[in-house]
Amino acid sequence: MKAAILGGTGVYSIEGISTVDENVETEYGLVTVKKGTGKWKDLYFISRHGLDHTIPPHKINYRANIRALTLLGIERVFAIYAVGSITDIVPPGRFGLVSQFIDVTQGRINTFYEGGKSGLKHTPMDEPYCADLRLKILTAAKKRGFPLADSGTYICTNGPRFETPAEIKMYKMFGADYVGMTGATETALAREAGIHLAAVSYSINWAAGIKDDLEFISDKEIEETKNKLTEIALEVLFDKPGACQCNAE
Ligand code: HPA
Numbered sequence: 206m207k208a209a210i211l212g213g214t215g216v217y218s219i220e221g222i223s224t225v226d227e228n229v230e231t232e233y234g235l236v237t238v239k240k241g242t243g244k245w246k247d248l249y250f251i252s253r254h255g256l257d258h259t260i261p262p263h264k265i266n267y268r269a270n271i272r273a274l275t276l277l278g279i280e281r282v283f284a285i286y287a288v289g290s291i292t293d294i295v296p297p298g299r300f301g302l303v304s305q306f307i308d309v310t311q312g313r314i315n316t317f318y319e320g321g322k323s324g325l326k327h328t329p330m331d332e333p334y335c336a337d338l339r340l341k342i343l344t345a346a347k348k349r350g351f352p353l354a355d356s357g358t359y360i361c362t363n364g365p366r367f368e369t370p371a372e373i374k375m376y377k378m379f380g381a382d383y384v385g386m387t388g389a390t391e392t393a394l395a396r397e398a399g400i401h402l403a404a405v406s407y408s409i410n411w412a413a414g415i416k417d418d419l420e421f422i423s424d425k426e427i428e429e430t431k432n433k434l435t436e437i438a439l440e441v442l443f444d445k446p447g448a449c450q451c452n453a454e
Pocket of ligand 1: 287288289290362367368384385386409410411412413
């Protein structure tokens, strides 16, 4: 089985794993993935904003990234998202398993099924994140005494600008727990592709208007977070598969 880690802000490599770059040609464009070596040869890594964080959320080639995973035969994905906290289910510096998303992006192509030659399919989104991987992550986190909220709703804005306090107030009324700019697009495409994806959010700030300050977590803390998360990812990604709805038609 092959697996991948999809990383975002502050997550540009995997601690302790040497990688080689591999270029994957897709019908949506070229994707450079990092592939593990030796013991980790079946592990891949994509940095969604590019290795030097130059691709803004609305310009990420989501379809190429997800198609590259499919072409490489990758079945499982551990996705990591930096978010801003709306409720205190995941306050800054903490983590949560994402259980639902709300998509308020505009103008992004967020499907592989555009009609015509690409076909038309309405993929169920009742369970957007892989239940099996979620359970495995929760168990691995518990075992380590690692605090991880077991559910939460991610609202995906278009960015790259941050939200206004009025928008955040509205998103809170929608039922969102935290806000990011990439998660819904990526998850929807992965589900369409039948990939088992679980997502962990880590909060780096209070969303606009929630607290007086828009203070961000330091790079050092982000680095420590990343290392704990990747340790859990490596444990769960190659574990024996259990039941989930990821391939429901
Ligand atoms: N808003 C949107 N995306 C984010 C935020 C935020 O406050 N923090 C991290 N990603």
